Amino acid sequence: MNPKDPHDADLEAEPSPEERAEAEALARALEAGEAIAAPLPDDALGAAALLRHARRTQDGNEPARAGARIAAAEARALAAVDGRRPRRRWWWLPALLVPAGAAAGLIATVTLTTRPAEVASAVSPAGTAIPKPPTTLLEAQANAAHAGGDLSALDRQMRDYRRAYYAALGAGDTEEP
Amino acid sequence: MSRRAIVTAMLLGALGFGGCMREPPPERWTTMTARAHREADRRLDAGDAAGARARLLALVDAQKAHAGDSAERRLALQDSYFRLARLALSDHDPRQAVAYADAGLAYGTAPHLFVANLLVARGAALEAAGDARAAAADYQRALLINETLLGQAAGPR
Numbered sequence: 001m002n003p004k005d006p007h008d009a010d011l012e013a014e015p016s017p018e019e020r021a022e023a024e025a026l027a028r029a030l031e032a033g034e035a036i037a038a039p040l041p042d043d044a045l046g047a048a049a050l051l052r053h054a055r056r057t058q059d060g061n062e063p064a065r066a067g068a069r070i071a072a073a074e075a076r077a078l079a080a081v082d083g084r085r086p087r088r089r090w091w092w093l094p095a096l097l098v099p100a101g102a103a104a105g106l107i108a109t110v111t112l113t114t115r116p117a118e119v120a121s122a123v124s125p126a127g128t129a130i131p132k133p134p135t136t137l138l139e140a141q142a143n144a145a146h147a148g149g150d151l152s153a154l155d156r157q158m159r160d161y162r163r164a165y166y167a168a169l170g171a172g173d174t175e176e177p
Numbered sequence: 178m179s180r181r182a183i184v185t186a187m188l189l190g191a192l193g194f195g196g197c198m199r200e201p202p203p204e205r206w207t208t209m210t211a212r213a214h215r216e217a218d219r220r221l222d223a224g225d226a227a228g229a230r231a232r233l234l235a236l237v238d239a240q241k242a243h244a245g246d247s248a249e250r251r252l253a254l255q256d257s258y259f260r261l262a263r264l265a266l267s268d269h270d271p272r273q274a275v276a277y278a279d280a281g282l283a284y285g286t287a288p289h290l291f292v293a294n295l296l297v298a299r300g301a302a303l304e305a306a307g308d309a310r311a312a313a314a315d316y317q318r319a320l321l322i323n324e325t326l327l328g329q330a331a332g333p334r
Contacts, residue, residue, distance in 0.1 A: 134330065141293060141319070145297045147304055
């Protein structure tokens with residue numbers, strides 16, 4: 001028995017008067033081999049406790065035959081107890097983690113394949129921050145990317161941005177031409 | 178004048194002469210590129226499209242030799258090709274514009290403002306050449322990059 005198991009603690013506890021009476025009835029029934037008139041306790045754990053108590057209540061002069069019958073009955077009861085004892089259910093762990101892992105993998109795959117690629121770094125090799133294109137420039141570019149779009153506005157916006165872009169690149173530039 | 182003073186004066190003179198003869202430090206490629214663009218702008222503002230084109234073609238020739246040195250140099254070359262494509266479009270020469278845009282895109286199509294510009298220019302050239310389907314495809318690719326850039330522009334600076 002596991003000393004840490006609360007069910008074992010229940011089995012070791014002193015039986016109540018009601019349990020004692022039921023145990024004596026059960027012991028008599030087992031000894032006589034007759035049908036048990038009184039309904040047996042539902043709880044198998046309780047049955048095991050009663051059996052153990054019944055064995056204690058046996059007369060010391062009884063023959064070994066009675067003890068063997070009780071022992072056999074106890075073995076059956078304990079087997080039932082084992083069958084009913086709540087077990088730690090670890091099955092849920094893989095059942096939960098495997099689908100969750102598969103879902104996470106699927107989400108990552110879909111995200112990486114559908115997300116627009118990251119735009120080239122906005123930092124020069126020397127670590128100088130390259131200015132981001134202003135929204136006015138991006139709007140001009142979007143307006144030009146249509147049938148009949150106006151590219152002259154894009155040209156004008158690019159002039160300003162080009163100056164800032166090369167100035168920022170040049171700030172950290174140590175390469176020769 | 179003592180001998181020591183004469184020797185000192187000669188040494189100082191030699192050093193000074195050497196300093197004057199030393200070549201100026203080479204111009205940085207970014208400075209050279211920015212200057213070429215400014216000159217092209219000035220010529221365009223003066224109505225000298227041919228002069229602007231010649232300046233940009235010279236810039237492209239210089240940039241090609243170093244296009245493999247870094248991503249920044251490659252992108253700079255792509256920007257120059259965009260400007261040449263725009264000039265060809267202004268000259269109503271869509272085939273030449275497509276050729277310039279193709280030349281620029283041959284250096285890479287990774288998402289960047291300059292790549293999106295090349296796609297826009299090629300889309301406009303294809304549209305002018307009557308290939309609406311190919312033009313729409315280029316516009317769509319440009320807009321995808323543009324959308325990403327807009328998202329970044331709206332983000333933290």
